Amino acid sequence: MLDTSKVFEAIIISLHVSFVSTLFAFSISIFFGYLIATKKFILKRYIVSILGSLTSIPPVCAGLIVYLIISRSGPLGWMELLYTPSAMIIAQFIIIFPIMVTLIINYIEREYPQLRDELISYGASQKDILFLLVTNQKGIYLTTLLIGFGRAVSEYGAAAIVGGSIDHVTRNMTAMIALETAKGNILIGVTLGAILISISLIISFGINYFKNDD
Amino acid sequence: MMINLKKIQYQISKKTILDNINLNIQDGKTTIIMGKNGSGKSTLLKLLNQIIKPSSGFFESNLSKPVPMLFQKPLILQNSVIYNYQILKQIKKHQINHSWFEKFNLLNLSNQKMISLSEGEKQKIFISRIMSFDQSQLFLDEPNQSLDLQSEKLLIDLLMKEKKEKTIVMTLHDFEIAKKIGDYFIYLENGKILVQDKYENFFKKFPL
Numbered sequence: 001m002l003d004t005s006k007v008f009e010a011i012i013i014s015l016h017v018s019f020v021s022t023l024f025a026f027s028i029s030i031f032f033g034y035l036i037a038t039k040k041f042i043l044k045r046y047i048v049s050i051l052g053s054l055t056s057i058p059p060v061c062a063g064l065i066v067y068l069i070i071s072r073s074g075p076l077g078w079m080e081l082l083y084t085p086s087a088m089i090i091a092q093f094i095i096i097f098p099i100m101v102t103l104i105i106n107y108i109e110r111e112y113p114q115l116r117d118e119l120i121s122y123g124a125s126q127k128d129i130l131f132l133l134v135t136n137q138k139g140i141y142l143t144t145l146l147i148g149f150g151r152a153v154s155e156y157g158a159a160a161i162v163g164g165s166i167d168h169v170t171r172n173m174t175a176m177i178a179l180e181t182a183k184g185n186i187l188i189g190v191t192l193g194a195i196l197i198s199i200s201l202i203i204s205f206g207i208n209y210f211k212n213d214d
Numbered sequence: 215m216m217i218n219l220k221k222i223q224y225q226i227s228k229k230t231i232l233d234n235i236n237l238n239i240q241d242g243k244t245t246i247i248m249g250k251n252g253s254g255k256s257t258l259l260k261l262l263n264q265i266i267k268p269s270s271g272f273f274e275s276n277l278s279k280p281v282p283m284l285f286q287k288p289l290i291l292q293n294s295v296i297y298n299y300q301i302l303k304q305i306k307k308h309q310i311n312h313s314w315f316e317k318f319n320l321l322n323l324s325n326q327k328m329i330s331l332s333e334g335e336k337q338k339i340f341i342s343r344i345m346s347f348d349q350s351q352l353f354l355d356e357p358n359q360s361l362d363l364q365s366e367k368l369l370i371d372l373l374m375k376e377k378k379e380k381t382i383v384m385t386l387h388d389f390e391i392a393k394k395i396g397d398y399f400i401y402l403e404n405g406k407i408l409v410q411d412k413y414e415n416f417f418k419k420f421p422l
Contacts, residue, residue: 117265118289121280122347124305132301136292 033104063158222271249402
């Protein structure tokens, strides 16, 4: 039997963790994306290559790395983050940050030279250039947000390792689907899967609405 | 003299784009830069407007900083046509001169999205956007590209009026338009000036 209160709880946990990790990764991606794409420095090529390679990091490995760092014997064990939503946010951040920052670097590297040259001729400041770089192609940023959120909300392995799938605390939708399916409650698993897909689609439609409103 | 270049060289990643450029851009005159694709016309225009700095050589200009310039691939600001003007007003803090916007009959496009316009309509908006700054120096990179014959004729007429009181430097492919507008001509080939002279002499040296 499907306990609706538990399902709502799992939805809230999923959305909370994924929203926070996505927004956090997005903000940092814009900052570093802009710096990496517009400045010349030693090792730039290597940093971009490493970030590109990390886009395909297996979520379980990301979870394992975070686990080793925040477990009791790890360097950040004293923060007692293991099996908390914060640990899940950190793990999801590690998974989605390389993807988001790589997309933003590619966009800025493509647009910046032309935008800069023309805006410099208009007497624009660096602040104006950054403003137009962000606002001129809102669609790119919304797509980046959507890709990051989609990856975060659908991810299971990392969140399960560092979150522990604790009832009422860290059991998100994907953990609940895995648990119910493992228990043989296939119908409940399918229902939860359908709910997760619906939530993702609603959010995608919402973001696409703003994207097309440019 | 407005801009003076001596033995100018410009390189990108060790590739020479402009080489041994010696040139004087005269105040109040219309200078036309011509040449094949990839000969360095756009680069020279950007260099003259101080958007890029030469790798070596002597550069002197009585302009203290770049002026708004028409690029070959101009910046398309998304959103509406009118936004493209308003945002520039915000950046440059200048009073917008709408006269070219009206002359090109673009008022009915004001609220349309840039993305929905044809290449020719966009080009007219880009030209009007540059002319809205109402400056006395014009740097135009292929201003007639994508324009239909009627719009091209209008552009020539408008530039003929502007040239009386402005210094114009522009790149062109069309020799017929160049002949109508230009006072001084430069022909580039592989980043070097092949011929440069006044109207009368240029076309004698460069028979077409």
